[in-house]
Amino acid sequence: xxxxxxxxxxxxxxxxxxxxxxxxxxxxxxxxxxxxxxxxxxxxxxxxxxxxxxxxxxxxxxxxxxxxxxxxxxxxxxxxxxxxxxxxxxxxxxxxxxxxxxxxxxxxxxxxxxxxxxxxxxxxxxxxxxxxxxxxxxxxxxxxxxxxxxxxxxxxxxxxxxxxxxxxxxxxxxxxxxxxxxxxxxxxxxxxxxxxxxxxxxxxxxxxxxxxxxxxxxxxxxxxxxxxxxxxxxxxxxxxxxxxxxxxxxxxxxxxxxxxxxxxxxxxxxxxxxxxxxxxxxxxxxxxxxxxxxxxxxxxxxxxxxxxxxxxxxxxxxxxxxxxxxxxxxxxxxxxxxxxxxxxxxxxxxxxxxxxxxxxxxxxxxxxxxxxxxxxxxxxxxxxxxxxxxxxxxxxxxxxxxxxxxxxxxxxxxxxxxxxxxxxxxxxxxxxxxxxxxxxxxxxxxxxxxxxxxxxxxxxxxxxxxxx
Amino acid sequence: xxxxxxxxxxxxxxxxxxxxxxxxxxxxxxxxxxxxxxxxxxxxxxxxxxxxxxxxxxxxxxxxxxxxxxxxxxxxxxxxxxxxxxxxxxxxxxxxxxxxxxxxxxxxxxxxxxxxxxxxxxxxxxxxxxxxxxxxxxxxxxxxxxxxxxxxxxxxxxxxxxxxxxxxxxxxxxxxxxxxxxxxxxxxxxxxxxxx
Ligand code: SF4
Numbered sequence: 157x158x159x160x161x162x163x164x165x166x167x168x169x170x171x172x173x174x175x176x177x178x179x180x181x182x183x184x185x186x187x188x189x190x191x192x193x194x195x196x197x198x199x200x201x202x203x204x205x206x207x208x209x210x211x212x213x214x215x216x217x218x219x220x221x222x223x224x225x226x227x228x229x230x231x232x233x234x235x236x237x238x239x240x241x242x243x244x245x246x247x248x249x250x251x252x253x254x255x256x257x258x259x260x261x262x263x264x265x266x267x268x269x270x271x272x273x274x275x276x277x278x279x280x281x282x283x284x285x286x287x288x289x290x291x292x293x294x295x296x297x298x299x300x301x302x303x304x305x306x307x308x309x310x311x312x313x314x315x316x317x318x319x320x321x322x323x324x325x326x327x328x329x330x331x332x333x334x335x336x337x338x339x340x341x342x343x344x345x346x347x348x349x350x351x352x353x354x355x356x357x358x359x360x361x362x363x364x365x366x367x368x369x370x371x372x373x374x375x376x377x378x379x380x381x382x383x384x385x386x387x388x389x390x391x392x393x394x395x396x397x398x399x400x401x402x403x404x405x406x407x408x409x410x411x412x413x414x415x416x417x418x419x420x421x422x423x424x425x426x427x428x429x430x431x432x433x434x435x436x437x438x439x440x441x442x443x444x445x446x447x448x449x450x451x452x453x454x455x456x457x458x459x460x461x462x463x464x465x466x467x468x469x470x471x472x473x474x475x476x477x478x479x480x481x482x483x484x485x486x487x488x489x490x491x492x493x494x495x496x497x498x499x500x501x502x503x504x505x506x507x508x509x510x511x512x513x514x515x516x517x518x519x520x521x522x523x524x525x526x527x528x529x530x531x532x533x534x535x536x537x538x539x540x541x542x543x544x545x546x547x548x549x550x551x552x553x554x555x556x557x558x559x560x561x562x563x564x565x566x567x568x569x570x571x572x573x574x575x576x577x578x579x580x581x582x583x584x585x586x587x588x589x590x591x592x593x594x595x596x597x598x599x600x601x602x603x604x605x606x607x608x609x610x611x612x613x614x615x616x617x618x619x620x621x622x623x624x
Numbered sequence: 625x626x627x628x629x630x631x632x633x634x635x636x637x638x639x640x641x642x643x644x645x646x647x648x649x650x651x652x653x654x655x656x657x658x659x660x661x662x663x664x665x666x667x668x669x670x671x672x673x674x675x676x677x678x679x680x681x682x683x684x685x686x687x688x689x690x691x692x693x694x695x696x697x698x699x700x701x702x703x704x705x706x707x708x709x710x711x712x713x714x715x716x717x718x719x720x721x722x723x724x725x726x727x728x729x730x731x732x733x734x735x736x737x738x739x740x741x742x743x744x745x746x747x748x749x750x751x752x753x754x755x756x757x758x759x760x761x762x763x764x765x766x767x768x769x770x771x772x773x774x775x776x777x778x779x780x781x782x783x784x785x786x787x788x789x790x791x792x793x794x795x796x797x798x799x800x801x802x803x804x805x806x807x808x809x810x811x812x813x814x815x816x817x818x819x820x
Binding site for chain 1: 648649652707787
């Protein structure tokens with residue numbers, strides 16, 4: 157029977173088949189870990205006197221509770237709070253004791269966990285990849301099966317390199333049409349979530365397909381897959397192609413020499429076969445897509461930047477969200493005052509994201525009274541951006557240029573938005589309080605974020621495209 | 625290691641009718657720097673439960689006198705969406721909630737909940753509407769029967785993975801089961817056509 161991309165990767169990792177009584181035992185090829193969701197898992201290993209089965213398939217970094225202020229030390233409790241400092245120290249001890257490679261503060265390779273996996277070439281087509289973090293779906297952009305797990309499961313993978321899993325269903329999202337200038341992958345995925353809903357993917361693995369997806373860069377594909385979880389999906393995948401292979405070629409942990417050729421030959425097989433059936437299919441026309449912004453408190457509450465916030469349908473959750481955001485139905489967001497702009501996170505802190513933001517900011521200034529933070533996704537991206545002079549564009553515009561980390565995406569490290577303030581953010585979640593208690597978050601693309609920083613109000617980036 | 629077996633949960637319900645209650649609302653990120661599993665109940669729904677000055681928010685359902693000692697939470701559609709933080713079910717359990725009833729419960733949250741003995745109960749819209757409209761009713765959840773008994777005598781069944789149910793009822797932890805697969809795991813590593 158014709159199989160989907162997901163089924164091929166799934167089948168290749170089944171250690172023990174699923175039965176009515178028991179889930180499948182699924183082998184994991186790459187286990188990424190970070191400081192927030194692992195301490196309790198290591199505690200279980202110690203309690204039960206277990207080791208880490210495959211430290212060589214495990215890679216650790218620290219990103220969530222780490223400071224991003226230039227010059228700040230990971231141990232600087234004044235900046236990040238003493239419990240965060242303790243969490244960081246524990247991560248260092250746990251990795252040392254269990255023989256796991258940790259990209260620590262002094263590593264040039266450290267960064268947000270979902271940015272460094274691909275960047276190092278550890279993320280590869282056909283692998284199963286897990287992490288105690290829901291945005292693990294990012295790695296699916298390479299044709300890997302990648303999903304977030306809880307801390308108990310982190311313990312399972314550390315001890316056995318396996319997980320107990322029921323096979324998810326499949327959802328194909330077919331995208332056609334050419335993205336217009338000023339419109340990016342972020343706008344596309346926001347549109348998709350708006351269309352299928354924040355629970356539209358529950359129980360499913362999404363495969364993004366079609367000409368629009370094939371035309372996207374790897375950075376853009378990662379932005380799309382990253383937010384699969386915001387539609388409730390278990391994972392998001394894109395079939396690997398020459399764009400994927402070109403990206404991986406020469407990356408430090410990608411196969412080399414003859415191994416590279418063998419790997420590429422194997423990766424080329426990772427396509428859904430003609431006639432393969434998905435449990436659900438959705439079609440999206442991206443040709444008329446405009447920049448998208450969220451108006452509510454989940455990523456599915458989204459409108460085109462020129463479109464009015466919809467009228468509420470007498471639904472109390474909807475009203476509550478608009479009250480929280482202090483927005484009115486019937487009006488577009490474009491007149492809304494902005495206090496903070498955040499360009500960062502595993503959704504949009506790769507080099508091309510920073511380039512897009514810089515292209516809008518070039519020769520312009522952030523509006524008075526607006527704080528703009530630019531936080532590269534990794535130390536490597538920071539170095540690449542500095543080599544291109546992007547840091548100077550940001551600094552000259554009046555933005556802050558930080559060390560890599562999750563930062564204001566979830567505000568665990570002290571980078572927060574004050575209560576009641578409105579933030580235009582390139583991150584992935586506009587939940588109540590996500591960026592700080594009472595903070596109001598509008599999710600948008602790097603271009604929209606940069607345009608909004610200049611205007612001091614939510615702004616359409618197409619007004620700032622060069623040549624116009 | 626064995627977990628506490630979970631078989632029957634009888635309690636009055638406390639109702640949070642909002643849909644899409646995400647894990648950031650269940651336990652805000654600033655409380656995630658703790659490195660043990662204990663004590664998260666104190667911070668459960670923190671920004672909803674407490675006002676800016678730190679006093680309890682009297683309008684929040686969990687703070688009402690009738691909600692004290694309720695062990696079953698009825699929530700709006702799509703409960704637990706968002707992050708993979710297991711701190712969310714830890715916080716609910718630590719607070720005293722043992723089952724969550726909704727029309728839909730997000731994947732990772734449901735997985736995490738089951739591994740810790742917090743029961744996710746998915747019901748149809750009719751039953752859900754009735755429960756939302758009648759806060760504080762006494763209900764009983766039976767894990768072996770996978771059923772929810774309502775005070776009017778109706779019994780409705782909810783879906784639960786057979787393996788998860790077995791583990792809950794017997795108090796078996798899944799790591800033990802995985803560790804017993806050692807031979808197959810080694811065999812898989814030896815025989816697979818390529819290595820990661
Ligand atoms: S950047 Fe945000 S979403 Fe991504 S891993 Fe960090 S906290 Fe999670």
